[in-house]
Amino acid sequence: MIVAEQKPVEEIRRIIAPYERVLLLGCGTCVTVCGAGGEREVSFLNSVLRVAQAKGSNEIHSFWEYTVKRQCDFEFLDLLADKVNEVDAILSLGCGIGVQVVAERFPDIPVLPGVNTSFMGMAKEWGVWDERCAACGDCRLAETAGICPITRCTKGILNGPCAGTKNGKCEANKDMNCAWVLIYKRLERLQQLEKMRRYYPPRNFRVIPRPRRIVMKADVEPGEDNG
Amino acid sequence: MANSLFEEKLNSDGFLVTTEIGPPKGADVSEMVHHIDLLKEKVDAINITDHQSSVMRFPSLGGCLLVKERGGEPIIQITCRDRNRLALQADLLLAYSRDIKNVLCLTGDSVDVGDHKEAKPVFDLDSVQLLKMAREMESGKDMGGNELKGVPQFCLGASVHPEADFIEPQLVKFEKKVIAGAQFFQTQGIFDLESLRRFMQYASQFNVKILAGIIVLASARMARYMNDNVPGIIVSQATIDELANVEKGKGLQKGIEIASRLIKTIREENLCHGVHIMAVGNEGIVPDILEAA
Numbered sequence: 001m002i003v004a005e006q007k008p009v010e011e012i013r014r015i016i017a018p019y020e021r022v023l024l025l026g027c028g029t030c031v032t033v034c035g036a037g038g039e040r041e042v043s044f045l046n047s048v049l050r051v052a053q054a055k056g057s058n059e060i061h062s063f064w065e066y067t068v069k070r071q072c073d074f075e076f077l078d079l080l081a082d083k084v085n086e087v088d089a090i091l092s093l094g095c096g097i098g099v100q101v102v103a104e105r106f107p108d109i110p111v112l113p114g115v116n117t118s119f120m121g122m123a124k125e126w127g128v129w130d131e132r133c134a135a136c137g138d139c140r141l142a143e144t145a146g147i148c149p150i151t152r153c154t155k156g157i158l159n160g161p162c163a164g165t166k167n168g169k170c171e172a173n174k175d176m177n178c179a180w181v182l183i184y185k186r187l188e189r190l191q192q193l194e195k196m197r198r199y200y201p202p203r204n205f206r207v208i209p210r211p212r213r214i215v216m217k218a219d220v221e222p223g224e225d226n227g
Numbered sequence: 228m229a230n231s232l233f234e235e236k237l238n239s240d241g242f243l244v245t246t247e248i249g250p251p252k253g254a255d256v257s258e259m260v261h262h263i264d265l266l267k268e269k270v271d272a273i274n275i276t277d278h279q280s281s282v283m284r285f286p287s288l289g290g291c292l293l294v295k296e297r298g299g300e301p302i303i304q305i306t307c308r309d310r311n312r313l314a315l316q317a318d319l320l321l322a323y324s325r326d327i328k329n330v331l332c333l334t335g336d337s338v339d340v341g342d343h344k345e346a347k348p349v350f351d352l353d354s355v356q357l358l359k360m361a362r363e364m365e366s367g368k369d370m371g372g373n374e375l376k377g378v379p380q381f382c383l384g385a386s387v388h389p390e391a392d393f394i395e396p397q398l399v400k401f402e403k404k405v406i407a408g409a410q411f412f413q414t415q416g417i418f419d420l421e422s423l424r425r426f427m428q429y430a431s432q433f434n435v436k437i438l439a440g441i442i443v444l445a446s447a448r449m450a451r452y453m454n455d456n457v458p459g460i461i462v463s464q465a466t467i468d469e470l471a472n473v474e475k476g477k478g479l480q481k482g483i484e485i486a487s488r489l490i491k492t493i494r495e496e497n498l499c500h501g502v503h504i505m506a507v508g509n510e511g512i513v514p515d516i517l518e519a520a
Contacts, residue, residue, distance in 0.1 A: 163391065184395065
């Protein structure tokens with residue numbers, strides 16, 4: 001899932017300052033799970049902004065809140081069409097994708113980000129999220145015992161640990177496990193250490209000519225206006 | 228035929244001595260030139276570090292040009308931290324064209340340990356891929372498969388960490404570097420000769436030259452600091468204790484004594500093929516160490 005963090009309230013207030021009527025738009029998927037921009041967070045943010053405004057600010061905003069099932073799909077945005085005509089801006093608490101899909105769907109209204117989209121990851125425990133995938137487009141997890149060196153090694157190197165690993169931790173952050181120590185130990189456990197000995201060539205960055213597009217349906221012509 | 232003076236020495240049976248100079252933070256190279264002049268006759272080659280510990284400095288390539296200018300034998304250090312494959316190949320071509328053929332291929336420290344923590348870490352290649360790339364250039368093709376006009380030849384080195392606390396994956400990587408084309412290795416700092424002996428029992432099966440890294444410590448405080456902050460350095464407790472037990476102001480003298488003792492033993496017992504002395508900011512004392520050893 002996509003993990004995001006809500007922006008500090010002060011930053012949000014700066015971003016929305018020029019707009020009087022603001023729709024606070026939550027998203028019901030990833031950012032709901034990671035507690036950054038679901039229905040609960042939208043409601044809480046609405047209260048916080050109102051209280052901040054009541055405490056002697058010159059600005060007079062009015063807020064509406066709504067949470068769609070998924071911001072990253074046009075079909076869930078259609079029901080906003082009427083509401084959007086009544087506001088001056090949308091503050092999206094969806095991820096960076098959500099913000100852009102909403103902007104693409106409603107070209108005449110400013111869409112502002114309310115969260116910082118951080119990474120794709122997992123819940124290690126409640127409230128603790130760890131990055132796990134870099135979406136590199138060239139998955140090599142079969143060779144690395146299901147542990148991604150591109151995401152979890154700070155240098156993203158492919159042929160084993162650098163010399164900076166100490167006590168199984170990374171030179172960049174003593175609290176972070178060295179991905180290559182984890183990979184070695186797990187390959188050993190799986191009796192697949194020969195994978196450690198193989199030479200892995202440099203990454204092919206051509207698999208990610210940004211922005212990427214995937215076309216699943218064989219009968220669809222890839223559009224020309226990608227990105 | 229050897230590609231460089233240093234390669235010629237690598238191919239001989241002599242005990243090799245290399246050292247390294249960290250370039251200045253700034254454009255004033257006078258101190259570096261002074262150190263080059265001081266050391267060029269006393270060692271077989273001088274490494275010029277490449278933004279060591281990810282601290283931005285005068286470049287290794289520029290330092291190597293100065294070593295050449297002063298009549299010394301340079302080893303350029305090239306890390307993958309700051310350059311993608313285009314820039315790495317270009318720098319190798321430039322180095323070769325200026326008769327700088329000894330290349331130490333490194334992955335490079337993490338940007339997070341340096342003084343530009345917000346910089347974009349590149350790491351398009353790793354050290355093994357860098358070695359292989361340099362060897363491929365020698366066959367007349369660049370990484371894109373295009374023909375090179377003027378084909379370079381290098382003497383390639385790499386690094387290894389015999390005192391790593393989890394040695395097995397380091398040894399796997401060492402073997403990959405040998406296969407990729409490393410001819411010599413300058414190890415991370417050695418403090419416990421037992422670990423060097425153990426490493427050499429294993430490494431002697433490969434046809435490569437091993438130069439034991441000798442770090443000159445100036446105080447127990449510096450040793451502890453390096454343990455906590457410098458990637459790839461594990462100073463033994465015995466060494467820290469030895470440094471801690473000297474009078475104030477005598478730390479560097481003790482450090483020189485420890486380094487000389489290590490070098491002497493390595494040479495007398497023929498533990499490996501040479502040493503690489505890292506004086507970390509005290510380059511001027513390297514002749515004293517060699518004298519004492």
